[in-house]
Amino acid sequence: MGLRPSLWASLVPRDPRQAKPNHYAEMARVAWENRDQLPYAWRILKEGVCDGCALGTSGLRDWTMDGIHLCMVRLELMRLNTAPALDPERLGDVSRLAGLSSKELRALGRLPSPMIRHRGDKGFRVASWEEAYATAAEGIRKTTPERFAVYLTSRGLLNEHYYAAQKAARALGTNHVDNSARLCHAASTVAMKRTLGHGATTCSYGDWIGTDLIVFFGSNTPNNQPVTMKYLYHARQKGTRVAIVNTYFEPGLRRYWVPSVPESALCVRASRRSSPGTSRFIGPRGIGFSHGRIWTPPPGSPTTTRS
């Protein structure tokens, strides 16, 4: 694909006046953070699946587009997989943890074994797997399926874990299964179901490329799922227009750099001042715009556009 200077935001590659992104510096910081486990971290990247989000990867590739698939979300999470074992003594009295930030709590390390805390205990103590299973089994036996529920959560749980766990719960006689993914996505699932009739995505990122118009509603994909910007880059290269409906024009959508695409160092994603017909930021009038786009006339009424 050729260069598209009309999409460039600046003639200064990686403009230092821009606060974000600075991927190479962030990559260096992640490498430093994982310095004690670099070969293992590299093996995770090269051979593992990413547990950062549900986009789907095999090592450093995906099944949608050629080229490297890697985003900072995955690198930021790397330490959670390479961290050393936590000292179980640190959990012996949980009141000592109360003042720690979430970053400091994560830095304690990974759980080396099952741990149990009974009501009234000051904290957790190490348990064998046998004891953990026996404790859970005893609790399940003491109750009825109607009063038994399974809740799953952990950073990095995969679809396969959820699948196996809900099967096990049903085999134990209950369909009370819940997880943190539902809490995260309940709002968007309901909104999509109501507006699109389907509670999940209806297309692949690959479908973006070649579209006429992409509309982002209140979204900050550059931060939340940076790899999307690569698909957006290729869509823009093919002439896609982008509209952003938000009360705030996210800096990452105004200007973004995809590390594996050198030209994107100069490439604007979406800008109020971009060349005609490329992209549009819709601020306070977003609700009117949304109604005009989503509203569909009732059957039999004249087809008009509301805005």
Ligand code: SF4
């Ligand atoms: S977009 Fe990022 S977090 Fe999601 S699967 Fe790809 S590398 Fe992982």
